[in-house]
Amino acid sequence: MIKSMTGFASSEKTGEGFEVITETRTYNSKYLDVNLRLPYEYSALEERIRGLIGARVSRGRIDIKITIRESNTSLVEFEINEEKALAYYNALLRLKDKLGLDAQIPLEMIAGAEGVIKPAESKKDVEVQWPLIKDSVDEALDFLDRMRRKEGEYISRDFIMRIENIETLLNTIESESRDLLLHYTERLKDRISVLTKDTIETDAGRIAQEAAFLADRSDISEEILRVKSHLNQFNIIMNSGEPAGRKLNFLLQEFNREFNTIGSKTEKAIVSHTIVDVKSEIEKLREQVQNIE
Template identity: 35%
Template sequence: MPKSMTGYGKLDYVDENYRISCEIKTVNSKVLDVSVSLPYYLSGKENLATSIVSKYVKRGKVHVKINTRFLKPVELKIDFAMARSYFEVLESIRESLNIQSSINLSDILVFREIFHSELDSDEIERLWNKVVKVLENTLEVVDKERQIEGEKLSKDLKKLVDKLMDISNEIEKYSHLLKQEIAKRIKENVEEILPENVELDANQFETAVALIADKADIREEIVRLKSHLNRCKELLNQNNPVGTLLNFLSQEIHRELNTILSKSRMLEISNLAIDGKFVNSQIKEQVQNIE
């Protein structure tokens, strides 16, 4: 069955060298939109992370947040030129505002830009390999949740499609009575207008009925409507991303129901078409959550 576009997963990993956490949220979107938040020293891996996500998610907005901590000492370097610049700026502010207290080391240490961790390429690759595993495991958690939610959505959608198919069958039944209903109404209207001693010309009557019935003929719309509904059923039994196709079909169903409603010459058909549009609006709303 199709998957839902909404899901959430969070995993933590700890070994003797690293602590890694990965949090993933997925929400509805017309296309695949992936945003990845990584530590600055892994920023060059953003495209790789996005590529990994795209193997699990085909449609939706995906927010990935990855945090890492080193549990072993990491070499730090100090940018003394920047530290001196900060000191001189702080000293200038102190003199301008006539502040009596002197500038302390703690005043400078708040500026994190003066510290730089030196990670060689081997260290980055070792960390990245760990991150990839945590990312993939988190994506599997999210994917499972999206599968479970997708099954619920598919069951609800199937019920709505079946309900709309029942309405279509009812419309089809009344459509077979359409010509008789038109003939009855024309005859009643003509009898109200014509004098009692004037007889209705049978040929003209049949021609009028045929012309109006042809304009009110909804058989093609019913065939297309049922075809769209059967296609929806097929898609809801697939394991592929079908949300875009289902959304397109719901638009086509809406179009056919509108045409039936505009052509309708029977109150029963009009009421059924309105009911069908309501059910289809529920289908369209649910489809927005399908991948």
């Protein structure tokens, strides 16, 4: 099953006292590249979350953002920096004396100073909260997988159409490349006739020898056989259910190599033109392969 590398999905899970929101977005990339954003106090869970992702996604860049909202505000505590509060108060007293002011220093002014009162750093029991976080990540990855599979179905249909086009074009090349011995024999006779204006009697044995040499040098039966094998392998990989992007990309390089060899061997214009059409299809396949896992 072909899967696209691009997609988006999200999941929201609510538990006792907190809510987990997981958002995922994937992009094309040669390798697996995970960009995970997780609240600092839950950083101990990072490797576990990366493990969940790595088990489901094998290729592509994935941005995953996990937001955790705690609804139980009664558990929020604050701490006072007494040294900073006293230093700030003393500074205000000195300023008051220097300016000769007769005014009270309100508590709000001291409490509002930066760093005097701040939320206490509480240690999270991540093991208690891990099951809900895992459920949210798993659900988001499920939704993401469905979306990538659906887009992969459209890409698969395009692959099938282009592979069928290549098979048709290959049949044309194979058909036009038959009877090469007869082709070169007639061509040599015509050339000799034009050059000598039929004033010299041709040596049939020598012509047959030269024609056989040219036909052997232009034989593309091995290349055609290998291309047919590659076409079959392409279909097998595409339907294997395993990540196919890297394998198909390598196989397309083999396609190009074989058709370049065929193009260098042939002297028939129709075969050369057909190879141009084949290469156009291969390039379109190559562009699509960059989009799959």
